[in-house]
Amino acid sequence: MLPVALRQEHSSVSRRLAYVVITVVFANYLLNAFLYVLETGATPARITGSLACLFSIGYLQLGVFSRPGTNPRSGTAHLALGAMALLVFAPVPFFPTAWGGMPVFLAGSCLLVLPGRVRWFAFVAVALANPASKIAYGIPTGVMAYYVASSLTAGLAVYGLSRLPSLVLRLENARSEVADLAVSRERLRFSRDLQDLVGVSLATIMLKAGTARRMVGEQTDRASAEITRIIGLSREALTDVRAVASSYREPSPAGEVSAPREGVTKLLTTVVIGYGVMATLLASYDMTSLVEPAVAATSSAVIGALVLGVVSRPHVRPALGHAALAGIALCVYVPQFVFQDPFLGGVPGFLAGSALLVLPRWTGWAAFGAVVVSQGVLQAVWGFPATDVVWGLIAATNHGLVLYALTRLRSMVTELQEAREELATAAVTRERLRFARDLHDLLGYSLSAITLKSELAHRLDPGRARQELTEVLEISRQALADVRSVALSYRELSFDEETRSAQALLSAADVEVTVRMDAAELPTEVNVALATVLREGVTNLLRHSKAEHCEIVLSSAPHLVTMDIVNDGIPATERKSGDGSGIGNLTTRVRALGGDLHAGPTPEHTYRLRAEIPLAVTASR
Incomplete structure (x- = not known):
């Protein structure tokens, strides 16, 4: 378990990193659309109009839907969703081929804003708007399947990344509430124990002290019996005080974030599988045989298994992580060099993202950059068009950052869960020590004095015994008031x-x-x-x-x-x-x-x- 201070530093870094990652990924989606706009006709009007729409989409996604504290069920969020729909669909007649990727922003936002099952129907409908619009063009089945997989996977990625900053902040804020709840439960337990155990004993001591005082000198045997009972009760009460002060109940806030953690795991698994399917379908675009898609499918499957089974798992041993990284590198580069085709290497961006997760911080970022650049270089060397080179760079960057962000999100949920448990435990421990100190300072002395004075009353003449019992009565009253004071936390x-x-x-x-x-x-x-x-x-x-x-x-x-x-x-x-x-x-x-x-x-x-x-x-x- 990480120290609290270190986890706080990590969570702070994670919040900043979340904004950087989602900004880069969303910017790459928008950049890709803008490049298609330039490719199909770079007139001043088209450039100005497309940039205005793209910047507006980026602002809504980053400034509204991804902003922590935004209420996704508010009127503002619904207005923003309407504006996003307008920005996604209205420009299609002007940028028909360039605007195909924009519905993924609206699809992901529908999952954030709309309620219940409606959001999933809307998500699927919007995500499939792009491939549905191309049916009339007679696009091959393999290409159409790629469009479907791409739209659904990218929509889920937008949804997951948009949740990242707010989920981290919400879990951090929940720590203090859990600690406060644990302390409240502990206070109630102490109050109940004090009232049930010590309070009843002191009330009985008061009653018997008054009875014994009246009987001293007149009914000596009965007075002696009452004093003996007082001594026994005071000793039992002192034992109860020590038991209550030393008792400890471990708080159990575990499991309160298990649902978000499981949700992130399912989202990560779905996105990894989706990108693997996309890579396989992309390899089948211009296939001359079944070898190419088979190789791409195998590479994607092995890479996905290593990512989900090793790289993205918490607390992976360095040796195992490095071995998995080497295996992913083989699955990426061997098919690419054998067939001189960058599209047969599964999902190269997962190699970049895995390097960030496995290697030390700066080494990981250097490796990330090297993997991304290598994809552009290979496409350029093997004679692919410039648009493919740029697409390769963008895709590798996005796939790597999405993998890294969703994996870190799951790790942060686990770390924050541990922090909440440790904080709640520390808060309860402080409260227990405060009660123990109060009990020792107040009741320990009082009960010891009651026992001592009751024993003296046994051995003294009636006059002095009556005086000692009077003091026992006064001490008992004060001790009972102290019990109520400590129980109500008003000491x-x-x-x-x-x-x-x-x-x-x-x-x-x-x-x-x-x-x-x-x-x-x-x-x-x-x-x-x-x-x-x-x-x-x-x-x-x-x-x-x-x-x-x-x-x-x-x-x-x-x-x-x-x-x-x-x-x-x-x-x-x-x-x-x-x-x-x-x-x-x-x-x-x-x-x-x-x-x-x-x-x-x-x-x-x-x-x-x-x-x-x-x-x-x-x-x-």
């Missing part, structure tokens, strides 16, 4: 400790934290109130916003202390001051000290939670 908190905890939790959630403290020692009740506000504020930030930066500022004047929690993650539905029971409870707590609490957006487009507590009022309490 005096440490502001410094809460600050450190907030920094750790925000950093774990990839939120950049700035803390500024400019306050002298504060009264205890102010310290507790601010610690409570800080805990609730950070919890709400992680649960309801998508903040990237958070600033925690504590400042004090002679008669006023102010704490601000400011973040840049205002949610889509703007929060209002005082919303939610958590903020309402905090407001009540702060106002009980004569202060006030404000929560809401600021003119600087941030969200601020501010607590102000007057020091003069609290000092006089």
